[in-house]
Amino acid sequence: xxxxxxxxxxxxxxxxxxxxxxxxxxxxxxxxxxxxxxxxxxxxxxxxxxxxxxxxxxxxxxxxxxxxxxxxxxxxxxxxxxxxxxxxxxxxxxxxxxxxxxxxxxxxxxxxxxxxxxxxxxxxxxxxxxxxxxxxxxxxxxxxxxxxxxxxxxxxxxxxxxxxxxxxxxxxxxxxxxxxxxxxxxxxxxxxxxxxxxxxxxxxxxxxxxxxxxxxxxxxxxxxxxxxxxxxxxxxxxxxxxxxxxxxxxxxxxxxxxxxxxxxxxxxxxxxxxxxxxxxxxxxxxxxxxxxxxxxxxxxxxxxxxxxxxxxxxxxxxxxxxxxxxxxxxxxxxxxxxxxxxxxxxxxxxxxxxxxxxxxxxxxxxxxxxxxxxxxxxxxxxxxxxxxxxxxxxxxxxxxxxxxxxxxxxxxxxxxxxxxxxxxxxxxxxxxxxxxxxxxxxxxxxx
Ligand SMILES: Nc1nc2c(ncn2[C@@H]2O[C@H](COP(=O)(O)OP(=O)(O)O)[C@@H](O)[C@H]2O)c(=O)[nH]1
Ligand SMILES: [Mg+2]
Numbered sequence: 001x002x003x004x005x006x007x008x009x010x011x012x013x014x015x016x017x018x019x020x021x022x023x024x025x026x027x028x029x030x031x032x033x034x035x036x037x038x039x040x041x042x043x044x045x046x047x048x049x050x051x052x053x054x055x056x057x058x059x060x061x062x063x064x065x066x067x068x069x070x071x072x073x074x075x076x077x078x079x080x081x082x083x084x085x086x087x088x089x090x091x092x093x094x095x096x097x098x099x100x101x102x103x104x105x106x107x108x109x110x111x112x113x114x115x116x117x118x119x120x121x122x123x124x125x126x127x128x129x130x131x132x133x134x135x136x137x138x139x140x141x142x143x144x145x146x147x148x149x150x151x152x153x154x155x156x157x158x159x160x161x162x163x164x165x166x167x168x169x170x171x172x173x174x175x176x177x178x179x180x181x182x183x184x185x186x187x188x189x190x191x192x193x194x195x196x197x198x199x200x201x202x203x204x205x206x207x208x209x210x211x212x213x214x215x216x217x218x219x220x221x222x223x224x225x226x227x228x229x230x231x232x233x234x235x236x237x238x239x240x241x242x243x244x245x246x247x248x249x250x251x252x253x254x255x256x257x258x259x260x261x262x263x264x265x266x267x268x269x270x271x272x273x274x275x276x277x278x279x280x281x282x283x284x285x286x287x288x289x290x291x292x293x294x295x296x297x298x299x300x301x302x303x304x305x306x307x308x309x310x311x312x313x314x315x316x317x318x319x320x321x322x323x324x325x326x327x328x329x330x331x332x333x334x335x336x337x338x339x340x341x342x343x344x345x346x347x348x349x350x351x352x353x354x355x356x357x358x359x360x361x362x363x364x365x366x367x368x369x370x371x372x373x374x375x376x377x378x379x380x381x382x383x384x385x386x387x388x389x390x391x392x393x394x395x396x397x398x399x400x401x402x403x404x405x406x407x408x409x410x411x412x413x414x415x416x417x418x419x420x421x422x423x424x425x426x427x428x429x430x431x432x433x434x435x436x437x438x439x440x441x442x443x444x445x446x447x
Contacts, residue, residue: 001224002257002295008037009078009296019071027059030074042227042258047085047265054081079296085261086288089270092217092245093285096129102187105213106247107206107237108221110194113249113275115145117221118191119152120275120283126157127281131186133158136176138169138209139193149191156280159185169205173212190215197236210241217244219272222259224248230259231266238267248286249275260291324428331389334421335381377417379407392418 012033019026031052038048058077096102104121106114118135125131135153137160139145146163153160161176173190180188190213195202210218220243222230237243246263251274264271271286323329381389383406388395395403395418397411404411 001251001253001255001260002041002291003254005037005041005257006295008040009034012037013075013078013296016071016075019074022059022070022074027056027074031056034078038261041256041261044228044231044258044262044266047262050265051081051085054084075296079292082292082295083288085264086286086291087264087270088288089272090285091270092272095216096125096131099216101185102131102217103213103215104187104189105210105215105218106189106191106221107218107241107243108194109196109223109226109233112194112221112223112226113247114194114221115139115148115152115191116278117219117247117249117273117275117283118149118189119156119158120280121273122153122158122189123156123280124283125187132184134176134180134185134188135160135191136172136188137163137191138172139191140167140169140172141193145191145193152280169209170212173209197233197240203236203240206237207240218242219245219247220267220269221247221249222263224250224257224259224274225253225255226259227256228258228262231262234263234267238269243267243269245269245272247271247273247275252276252282257295327425327428329425329428331381331384331392331421334424335378335389376407376409376413380409380414380417383407392421 012030016026016030022030034055035048035052038051039045043051055074055078058081059074102125106118108114115137122133122135125133135149135158137146137149139149150160152158161172161179163172169192176188176190179185190209192206192209193202195206197203218241220234220237222234226233234243234246246267246269248260248263248271251260260271263269271288274284274286276282276284323333380403383403384395388399388403395414400411400414404414
């Protein structure tokens with residue numbers, strides 16, 4: 001999968017990486033080529049548009065670290081957006097680890113790989129997580145469907161139930177639920193018959209099945225060979241029952257990748273697993289970064305850029321440390337710290353540069369630097385004059401009132417910011433003296 005897309009983007013990036021400056025012309029040429037590559041990979045048009053829009057706005061406002069080229073920076077932006085598009089989400093994995101019981105419903109078109117995937121998931125849950133799973137087939141329409149699942153169950157060490165001649169999905173579910181009540185299980189996976197979203201009767205059945213089972217998750221099994229046609233199908237299912245995840249099958253095939261790149265956007269559901277072959281153990285948790293690496297084949301640039309940015313941040317931090325130690329830390333430093341929160345982990349991380357300071361990081365975090373506060377504090381500092389930022393001692397009551405009005409906060413908010421700032425400054429001075437213990441005590445007293 002993705003071969004064509006990958007080779008197109010790779011050659012584009014080869015051109016791009018050496019560019020020292022990205023002007024408007026280079027950027028729009030780049031975006032045009034990405035657009036063509038994505039459309040050729042059968043990615044849905046709306047997805048392509050959205051993707052390009054994001055890259056454009058990010059690339060336009062981007063500062064470039066000194067040790068890398070602008071072209072490399074753009075490559076990194078594209079990579080990040082691709083990861084975003086594919087969607088990183090390991091909530092199902094966490095659920096497996098944290099939840100006592102899991103119930104799953106598998107849905108999709110005929111032949112998409114539902115039954116095989118049901119067996120594969122049971123296998124993975126058993127082998128990797130030591131879960132005892134019950135596999136239940138609600139496919140009463142294809143004669144061998146239930147046998148197929150029962151065979152898979154015995155192959156992977158999962159359990160199954162007996163099927164009766166006049167079974168309907170409802171009677172099967174009732175029997176399965178009884179078994180789940182009387183015996184110990186860690187989870188159940190219901191396999192269903194394939195159906196088209198246009199088939200009202202079958203979709204109604206699915207609706208009822210879903211209502212009866214009330215599963216934790218409904219996985220839509222999608223054959224990646226289907227291309228973006230699959231999206232309409234997925235959306236059709238999603239309208240009838242709430243899908244919670246997607247399993248991409250036949251990722252080992254030579255599809256262009258359009259479905260993989262569009263399905264997250266189209267359904268707002270994460271891709272949870274991918275099937276990479278016919279064998280029972282050929283199922284993997286979906287890993288957006290790994291797929292992006294595969295498509296772009298540019299992990300080298302990405303890690304280079306990440307390192308360069310981290311290094312520059314380090315240098316900034318070092319400069320600031322020196323200023324701190326000299327007692328020169330002012331509101332401008334505070335502002336740049338606040339602005340780097342998120343990127344760097346904020347004040348807490350600044351403090352962690354100092355030996356022995358890791359312990360108080362969490363207390364720092366409680367010191368009014370919760371997310372909501374951050375934007376407030378930023379607004380306050382931005383409303384100060386340069387002179388005020390350099391020397392907060394001049395902030396008398398009328399100046400404080402002016403700043404409050406300018407930043408849309410209360411004077412008490414400003415007082416609190418200043419108090420925090422002064423506390424930090426005192427701490428920093430004490431650190432200079434190396435009296436860590438006293439500082440820690442001081443801190444506890446204040447926290
Ligand atoms: N190569 C490959 N084949 C798969 C994969 N998943 C399923 N299949 C094959 O697809 C065919 C249909 O699978 P099945 O589970 O019966 O589909 P269902 O009708 O949705 O239940 C079988 O031959 C499977 O071996 C996959 O990830 N890779
Ligand atoms: Mg089946």
